[in-house]
Amino acid sequence: MTYGFYIFICPALLIIQTVIFPKILLLNSFYDIVIPFIIFLGLNRPVRESTIVILILGLMMDCLSGTPFMLYVSAYFWLYVIVQVFAKIIQDGTRFRIPFLVSLGVVIQNLIFQLIITLADTGTQLPAAVLKILIIQVLWAFCTGTVLMALIRYTYAAWKSGIRRLFLKKGSHIN
DSSP: OHHHHHHHHHHHHHHIIIIIGGGSGGGTTOOOTHHHHHHHHHHHSOHHHHHHHHHHHHHHHHHHHOOSTTHHHHHHHHHHHHHHHHHHHSOTTOTTHHHHHHHHHHHHHHHHHHHHHHHHTOOOSOHHHHHHHHHHHHHHHHHHHHHHHHHHHHHHHHHHHHHHHHHSOTTOOOO
């Protein structure tokens, strides 16, 4: 049931990220919308299940983006690990927990990307341009992270509810 959700949500996020957002002028500097999904996995799903999804999602994004191989896998994996650590530090009821985690995720991903670009010495972007894009993405993340996270949670709950109604008899329960 949960893997069916992943089969649905992962391609949907990738299509939105790689096809739709670049065509909308206002959203062409938007952060990677997979970040709230990775945070959702880090906060709500078991490690074994999340690791498989992160690996597949990262490989799909690596293939679509044309970046150095395993760049997205590495970024998503480290983001997941850091979310696991920070989720234990930051209280669950804290008002800015999700915006902070999504903003932190954007910073982590950009730092990993910049590190790889620097190590590869491609010279494709100037540090000032990178800093400007990072600031814009962090602001987007802080303002929209909670909404995207709520949308992911709502979609997951609706998926579970729909599957239960579709396949299970009344009175039976699954987790």
